[in-house]
Amino acid sequence: MHGAQPQPQARQEAHEAVGGAEPAGQGRTGGRHGRRTDADDRRRxxxxxxxxAAELLEEVYGPIERAGRALLAEYAPEQLELVIEVLRKGERLQLAAAERIRAR
Structure with missing residues (x-):
């Protein structure tokens, strides 16, 4: 195993907070999401x-967001555009390589 693994309860809470599939009040969601009928389209x-759930998401991801924003604030917009360009080129390179490997 590489690195510390999340505790089962924390892992489950995070999973449920961001996308538990069970209807409200059922399954393992623990009341982290609610379900209602759309007022404009009752079929929806x-x-x-x-x-x-919002509190849990803030607790888990809030510090990451703030640290990321602080990091990005150190760079000029032109520098960030260059980073984006490099990342996009790297993505295309990786996708092309994966396609080439799958074709073998």
């Missing part, structure tokens, strides 16, 4: 995070 169900 709307799934929403509960305040508990």
């Amino acid at each position: 169900a709307v799934v929403e995070l509960t305040p508990k």
Whole structure:
């Protein structure tokens, strides 16, 4: 195993907070999302995070977002454009390599 593994409960809470598939009040969601009928189209169900899920997401991802924004703030827009260009070229290179390997 590489690195520390998340505790089962924390892993489950994060999974449920960002996309538990069970209807509200059922399964393992623990009340982290609610479901209601769309007022404009009663055939459509709307799934929403509960305040508990939003709090968990902020606790887990908030520090990462703030650190990432602080890091990006150190660079000029032109520098960030260059980084984006390099990342996109790298993505294309990796996709082409994967396609070539699958074709073998």
